[in-house]
Amino acid sequence: MGKTFVQKILSKKLGKEVEPGKIYIFPTDWVFAQDGTGPLAIKVFQELQIKEVSNPSRVIFFLDHASPPPRSELANSHKLIREFCARIGCLIGEEGDGVCHQIMVERYSAPGQIIVGADSHTCTSGALSAFATGMGSTDIGVAIALGKVWMKVPFSFNIQLKGKLKERVTAKDIILHLIGKLGASGATYKALEFTGEGTRNLSMDDRLTISNMAVECGAKTGIFPSDEITREYLTSMGRENDFQEISYDTDAPYEKEVFINIEEVEPMVSLPHSVDNVSKVKEVKNLKIDQVFIGTCTGGRLSDFMKAAEILEGKKVKSRLLIAPGSRKVFLEGEKEGVWKILIEAGGILLPPGCGPCVGIHQGVLADGEVCLSSANRNFKGRMGNPKGAIYLASPITCAASALTGYLTDPREAGLEDY
Numbered sequence: 065m066g067k068t069f070v071q072k073i074l075s076k077k078l079g080k081e082v083e084p085g086k087i088y089i090f091p092t093d094w095v096f097a098q099d100g101t102g103p104l105a106i107k108v109f110q111e112l113q114i115k116e117v118s119n120p121s122r123v124i125f126f127l128d129h130a131s132p133p134p135r136s137e138l139a140n141s142h143k144l145i146r147e148f149c150a151r152i153g154c155l156i157g158e159e160g161d162g163v164c165h166q167i168m169v170e171r172y173s174a175p176g177q178i179i180v181g182a183d184s185h186t187c188t189s190g191a192l193s194a195f196a197t198g199m200g201s202t203d204i205g206v207a208i209a210l211g212k213v214w215m216k217v218p219f220s221f222n223i224q225l226k227g228k229l230k231e232r233v234t235a236k237d238i239i240l241h242l243i244g245k246l247g248a249s250g251a252t253y254k255a256l257e258f259t260g261e262g263t264r265n266l267s268m269d270d271r272l273t274i275s276n277m278a279v280e281c282g283a284k285t286g287i288f289p290s291d292e293i294t295r296e297y298l299t300s301m302g303r304e305n306d307f308q309e310i311s312y313d314t315d316a317p318y319e320k321e322v323f324i325n326i327e328e329v330e331p332m333v334s335l336p337h338s339v340d341n342v343s344k345v346k347e348v349k350n351l352k353i354d355q356v357f358i359g360t361c362t363g364g365r366l367s368d369f370m371k372a373a374e375i376l377e378g379k380k381v382k383s384r385l386l387i388a389p390g391s392r393k394v395f396l397e398g399e400k401e402g403v404w405k406i407l408i409e410a411g412g413i414l415l416p417p418g419c420g421p422c423v424g425i426h427q428g429v430l431a432d433g434e435v436c437l438s439s440a441n442r443n444f445k446g447r448m449g450n451p452k453g454a455i456y457l458a459s460p461i462t463c464a465a466s467a468l469t470g471y472l473t474d475p476r477e478a479g480l481e482d483y
């Protein structure tokens with residue numbers, strides 16, 4: 065019988081066959097935390113009273129959630145993290161470098177690795193065929209010290225993809241469609257493994273968006289095969305040597321199979337206050353949008369902004385439009401492509417690379433009764449800093465089309481060019 069991606073990656077790491085459902089102690093390739101979770105991980109590390117970190121060059125702290133910090137206590141957290149990194153000799157993603165998950169895939173993540181992060185969307189690196197998963201600060205504190213984690217091997221779901229995206233339909237629509245099918249806890253502690261010829265029609269940016277949101281149906285991780293698209297991506301990041309092929313076995317022991325014909329997927333939206341509360345955009349009528357946010361580890365890559373710019377070039381938005389590049393690299397590439405000029409001339413506000421208003425700390429908190437349409441991954445009550453606001457989630461293209469009209473808008477709608 066064949067093996068799942070999870071079995072292949074974890075067995076190779078451990079040097080022996082692993083079985084789903086069993087607990088093992090695994091070596092880690094990368095351990096990271098961000099500015100919200102980092103201080104607690106440091107506290108746990110200090111309580112262990114271990115003087116040295118097993119491998120500081122494989123430990124990273126990112127200052128991304130409150131960047132630059134809007135309050136003194138957050139500035140103090142940054143100071144604490146900087147001092148800790150200097151003392152133990154680990155790496156740091158500074159303010160303005162971007163969102164942890166985006167920097168991970170640009171600089172560090174590679175096929176076959178085990179990556180643990182004190183952030184639930186660590187699963188993003190699964191797009192590069194890594195076993196990447198979020199953990200609590202306590203586990204991360206221990207992993208920082210020892211370079212190891214204990215973990216139960218998840219059972220896997222086979223998400224078989226077929227076909228190609230239609231015009232103005234995106235990877236975000238695929239994952240919202242899947243989450244709607246599975247439900248918010250429909251894949252709890254499972255690995256979503258994306259297989260089928262449809263995977264070959266998805267770019268790395270598409271795959272990153274899909275893997276990023278695997279956790280929104282409870283999954284431990286979301287993994288794509290490592291193929292030519294992976295190789296090209298790593299090469300474009302100057303890391304061709306990090307490539308290794310990891311392909312799928314059609315006879316692997318999957319717990320469940322889900323089939324998605326990508327060609328049948330339409331622009332989707334998550335309605336408040338749950339990511340799995342999905343609907344087709346065309347079925348939600350007359351929803352006025354106060355604020356649109358394009359950015360985050362889900363929808364803040366260059367291709368996302370380029371698609372938005374295509375819709376907004378030479379036009380003016382009717383909703384407030386906030387844009388936050390996922391990383392410094394995304395910002396610099398967007399600058400070369402001229403996307404910021406287009407989006408700013410359309411009325412957009414350019415924020416520094418980082419999480420922006422995603423988690424409600426700063427840079428775009430909603431007023432009472434306001435509606436935000438966001439390219440992010442979560443729309444829980446109060447997520448953007450005000451429980452009296454409402455968050456809808458959609459693709460960057462749907463966000464751009466809706467900013468243009470001021471209402472939730474299917475980006476395929478006729479007449480958009482007349483705005």
Ligand code: SF4
Nearest residue numbers: 163360361419422423
């Ligand atoms: Fe979390 Fe949003 Fe930052 Fe992603 S962009 S890491 S979802 S706060």
